[in-house]
Amino acid sequence: MEKHLKTKDGYIYVTTTFERWVHWWLALTCIYLFFTGIGFMFHSFSFVPTIIGGHLIPKYAHNYAGILYFISSICALCVWYKDAGKFYKYDWEWVKKGGGYLKPMKDVPPSGKYNAGQKFFFWIAVVSGFYMFITGMIMWFPLGFAPALVRLCYLLHAIGAVIMGGGIIMHGFLGTFANYGSVSAMMHGWVTKEWIRTQHGRWYKELQEKGIV
Amino acid sequence: MFAMMQDLSKCMGCKACQVACKSWNNLPGEKTVQRGTYQNPPDLEANTYTMMHYNEVVDEKGNVDWLFRKAQCFHCSKAACLDVCPAAGAIYRTKWGGVVIDQEKCIGCKYCINACPFSIPRFNTETGKATKCTMCYDRIEGNMIPACVKACPSHAMSFGDRDRIVAKARARAKELGGDATVYGDKYLGGTHFMYVLPQKSALYAGLPVSPFYPMTVTLWRSVVRPFSLVAFLGAIGVSWLYFISRGPKKPVKEDQ
Numbered sequence: 349m350e351k352h353l354k355t356k357d358g359y360i361y362v363t364t365t366f367e368r369w370v371h372w373w374l375a376l377t378c379i380y381l382f383f384t385g386i387g388f389m390f391h392s393f394s395f396v397p398t399i400i401g402g403h404l405i406p407k408y409a410h411n412y413a414g415i416l417y418f419i420s421s422i423c424a425l426c427v428w429y430k431d432a433g434k435f436y437k438y439d440w441e442w443v444k445k446g447g448g449y450l451k452p453m454k455d456v457p458p459s460g461k462y463n464a465g466q467k468f469f470f471w472i473a474v475v476s477g478f479y480m481f482i483t484g485m486i487m488w489f490p491l492g493f494a495p496a497l498v499r500l501c502y503l504l505h506a507i508g509a510v511i512m513g514g515g516i517i518m519h520g521f522l523g524t525f526a527n528y529g530s531v532s533a534m535m536h537g538w539v540t541k542e543w544i545r546t547q548h549g550r551w552y553k554e555l556q557e558k559g560i561v
Numbered sequence: 562m563f564a565m566m567q568d569l570s571k572c573m574g575c576k577a578c579q580v581a582c583k584s585w586n587n588l589p590g591e592k593t594v595q596r597g598t599y600q601n602p603p604d605l606e607a608n609t610y611t612m613m614h615y616n617e618v619v620d621e622k623g624n625v626d627w628l629f630r631k632a633q634c635f636h637c638s639k640a641a642c643l644d645v646c647p648a649a650g651a652i653y654r655t656k657w658g659g660v661v662i663d664q665e666k667c668i669g670c671k672y673c674i675n676a677c678p679f680s681i682p683r684f685n686t687e688t689g690k691a692t693k694c695t696m697c698y699d700r701i702e703g704n705m706i707p708a709c710v711k712a713c714p715s716h717a718m719s720f721g722d723r724d725r726i727v728a729k730a731r732a733r734a735k736e737l738g739g740d741a742t743v744y745g746d747k748y749l750g751g752t753h754f755m756y757v758l759p760q761k762s763a764l765y766a767g768l769p770v771s772p773f774y775p776m777t778v779t780l781w782r783s784v785v786r787p788f789s790l791v792a793f794l795g796a797i798g799v800s801w802l803y804f805i806s807r808g809p810k811k812p813v814k815e816d817q
Contacts, residue, residue: 407669509789517793
C-alpha cells in the first residue's frame with residue numbers, strides 16, 4: 349500500500365478516504381453512544397437525552413447507533429488490522445518506555461506506522477465494538493433471556509462504557525493537543541515528512557527505503 | 562408511608578381484588594383458555610396488575626391444602642426497578658410509599674422487568690411501556706383506599722400506616738402460630754405490600770423464598786457508576802496536566 353503513497357510539496361498522503369470515513373463513523377457513533385449512555389446511567393445527566401428529545405427517542409437512537417458502531421468497528425478491523433493489529437518486539441520496547449509520555453526522554457523506541465499505544469486503542473475499539481454489541485443486543489431484547497444474564501449484561505455494558513469512554517478521551521487528546529500534526533492524518537490525510545519522522549521513526553525509515561520521502 | 566397487607570388465612574380466593582383492580586385501572590380482560598384451574602390469566606400481564614394464585618399442596622400425611630395468594634407489586638423500600646430505571650422520573654416513589662411507573666415517561670427499555678426480585682413488571686407491547694401495580698396512588702390521592710382492599714369481602718386485605726400494618730401482620734402471624742409468618746416486612750428494606758402466610762413461603766407457587774436485591778445492580782450503582790466518573794474526569798485531568806507540564810510533541814526538522 350505504501351508504494352502508492354502520494355506526495356506533494358513535502359506532504360505525504362497517509363490515509364485513504366475510506367479510512368477517514370470509517371474513523372469518523374466510529375468516532376461520531378461512539379461519541380453519541382457515550383453521551384446518551386451517560387444520560388441513561390446518571391439521572392443528573394438526563395439533560396443530555398432531554399436536548400435530543402426526551403428519553404424515548406435517544407433510547408432507540410442509542411440502539412441503532414450501536415448497530416452502526418458495530419458495523420464501523422468491523423470495518424475498522426478490516427482496514428487497520430494489517431498495520432495496527434499485530435505487536436512486534438519494538439512495540440513492547442515502546443511500551444516499556446511508556447512511549448516517552450511518562451517522563452521526558454530522548455531515546456523513545458521508534459514506532460511503525462502505528463505505535464503500541466495506538467495498537468492497544470485499536471484493539472480496545474474493535475473488541476468493545478463486538479462486546480458492546482453483544483451485551484447491548486441482549487439488553488435491547490431482554491425478554492428472551494434469563495434475567496440474571498440480562499442483569500449481568502447491564503453491568504458488563506457499563507464497564508465497557510467506562511473503558512471505551514476513558515479510551516476515547518485519551519485518544520482525542522493524544523491525537524490533537526498532545527501531538528501536533530497528527531490530526532491532519534484523519535482530517536485530510538496529508539502529513540509532513542517531519543511529522544512521520546518524529547512520530548513514527550521506524551515507518552519513516554521504511555518509506556525512505558522505498559524512496560517515498 | 563402507607564402499606565398494604567394480605568392475610569392469606571382470611572383469603573377465600575374470590576378474585577374480587579383482581580376484578581376491582583381491572584375495573585379501577587380500566588384494564589380489559591384478555592381471552593384465555595380453560596387450563597383446569599381457577600388461576601386465570603396464568604400469570605401477571607401488562608394489563609393485569611394483580612391476580613389470584615391458586616395452588617394445591619399435599620403434606621406428608623396426605624392432607625390437601627388449597628392456597629390462595631394475591632400476586633402484585635411489593636413496593637419495595639429498596640426498589641431495584643426504581644434504581645435501575647434510565648429515564649429520569651419514569652419510575653418514582655409516591656409520598657405514600659408506592660413505586661409507580663409513569664406511563665408518559667417510560668421508554669420501554671425493560672430494565673425494571675429484569676431487575677425486579679419478584680418478576681412483577683410486564684411489558685405492554687401495544688404501548689411499548691412497562692406496567693405494574695401503582696398501589697392506587699390515584700385513589701389514595703382522593704382519600705380512598707386501594708381498589709383491591711376496598712373490594713375484599715373477607716377483610717383479608719388491609720391498608721394503612723405502614724408501622725401499624727406491620728404490627729397488625731406480626732400480631733396475626735403470632736395468633737395463627739405454627740408455620741405462620743409475615744412475608745415482606747423485612748425483604749428489600751421492608752416492602753409496602755406484605756403477606757401473612759399461614760404456611761411456609763416455599764409452598765406458595767411463584768413466591769421467591771428469599772428475594773434479594775440483584776448483586777449486579779449493587780455493583781453497577783455503587784462501583785461502576787462512581788468509578789466511571791473518576792475514569793472520565795481522570796482521563797480529562799491527566800490529559801490537561803500532561804499538556805500544561807509537558808506541552809505538545811511537535812514535529813522536529815531533520816537538521817535539528
